[in-house]
Amino acid sequence: MKKKRVILLLALLLLLPFILYTPVSVRAQEGQAARKDSTGKDKHKERVYTNKTENNVCLKCHSKTHIEYMAEGATKVYKQKMFSECIIDTNLFYNANHWNFKCTDCHSDEYSTFPHKGELRFEEKPGCLDCHAGDPQYAQFNFEKIDEEFKKSIHFQRQGGSFSCWACHDGHYYKINARNRQENILAAIEYDNNICLSCHANIQKYQLITNKVNPNILQKHEWLPNQPNHFKHVRCIECHAQVNDSLMVAHNIQPKSKAVKKCAECHSGNSRLMASLYKYQLENQGKYSLPESGFTNEPVIIGGKRNGLLKLLGNIALLLTIVVVVIHSTLRIVSKKN
Amino acid sequence: MKDRIYFYPIWVRSWHAINALMFLVLIFTGFSIQYATTSVSWIRFDRAVVVHDIAGLILTFNYLIFLFGNILSDNGRFYRFTLKGGLNRLIQQFHFYTMGIFKGAPYPFPINKYRKFNPLQKLTYLLSMYLGIPLMIITGLTLYFPAVFNLIGLTSLVISDLIHILLGYFLSIFMVIHVYFCTIGHTVTSNFKSMLNGWHELH
DSSP: OHHHHHHHHHHHHHHHHHHTOOOHHHHHHHHHHHTBOTTSOBGGGGOOOSSHHHHHHHHHHHTSSEEEEOOTTOSSOEEEEOOGGGOOOHHHHTTSTTTTOOHHHHSOGGGGSSSOOGGGGGOOOOOHHHHHTTOGGGGGGOHHHHHHHHHHSHHHHHHGGGSOGGGTSOTTTOOOOTTTOTTOHHHHHHHHHHHHHHHHTOHHHHTTTOSSOOOOHHHHTTTSTTHHHHHHHSOTHHHHEEOOTTOSSOOEEOOGGGSOOOGGGTSSTTOGGGGTTTHHHHHTBTTBOOTTOGGGOSOOOTTSSTTHHHHHHHHHHHHHHHHHHHHHHHHHHHHTOO | OOOEEEOOOHHHHHHHHHHHHHHHHHHHHHHHHHTOOSSOOSSOHHHHHHHHHHHHHHHHHHHHHHHHHHHHSGGGGGGOOOOTTHHHHHHHHHHIIIIIHHHTOOOSSOOBTTBSSOHHHHHHHHHIIIIIHHHHHHHHHHHHSHHHHGGGOHHHHHHHHHHHHHHHHHHHHHHHHHHHHTTSSSSTTHHHHHHHHSEEEOO
């Protein structure tokens, strides 16, 4: 009888995690929700593409791994492998921020002739401010401030003009992220971190900017407890960029000597994540709840600001217990009975 | 020769000593983690987390000693709480602690070789050791291995975290009361001595 009870209890305890189970499909639905607007309609389905025909002139070659052409006066078709950097994923492009751009909005008109002139590869690409500066339609993004912060960053300070917006934000595929994936913040974090890793974990791209060998990210972060969990749940910029209250995403990337190393910067009541990773949700409370928060509407940051009421009540209960113990022991001493 | 019973064999005393020490470490580091700031903290956050994790793992293995010790020996019988008339016995014991104790009233459930704990002790030990600590261990493990437990959904981590803190307070309160009630013995220190030499002195 006794053993049966113990076995039953152990079985119950082992089953507890499954009782607390949240189906994976719920999270998948959250991901899908991010692609839909408040009316539940797929945002992309309503897009009217006006430049696809014109772009197809370029993309008939630049969306393929090989090109075939016959040069003027030649007697046979020449087949060539397309450089991977010159291949455009049309699906990603037509879903990215600049989805309705003509290729020649950013690239020279002279690309319309083929073979392309060799010197065209040295063309100066327009930066973000070339289009977005002073435009009231984009005022909320504060491009001027972004540029100001970027100019202070270690990237610009070290590399100057060779480090442009495009080094991080791929002109063809970049998608607005911090404001766009509130229900699926893990995807937003992964997307953001991949921007950093596209250079810092890729020596070929890294050495387009510097002759140094890129440091091994995993080794450099060995000191970080529970490293995979940190990499999955926070962005690189949480520790490596200076928070600016007027920007949604910090652009002032700091030198490694100034990277956040004090755990309590995030793991405390005054967590810097509230001014960075969770800034958008906090500014739009009611519209979005904080991710990973469940019913408490607070993110799971160990040692963070969470469970404030619970901790207050717990402290009061603990203090009251000590007070009762003091009163009880005093009465025992006074009564001299036990 | 004083009346005494050998209630605490060496395995119970060892388990109890480790448990008590880990309780103190976990409460101290737990509070430090909960109230960490960049400027002030009792222990540096990363160190507090490491110490908390190690103490939690020691407590977990130590709990297995308690669990299997109670299954394999007859120590487990002292934790059996009979529901029939249980409330009445609890009220009697509560009445003694709140009133009778100050008047020199006799113990309603005196300790003997068949009764190691009074009804209130029995219920609180039962709840703490067979519900509180296992839940604490499970929720602690979900926080220690979040990647594994994330597989069962993030909401579970939130609930785990909530239960872990709630139980932390319950067990802290339990510890304060437990230590204080240990002064209610043959002498103020006799119960503490019994956890060193194994012999419980009767009143």
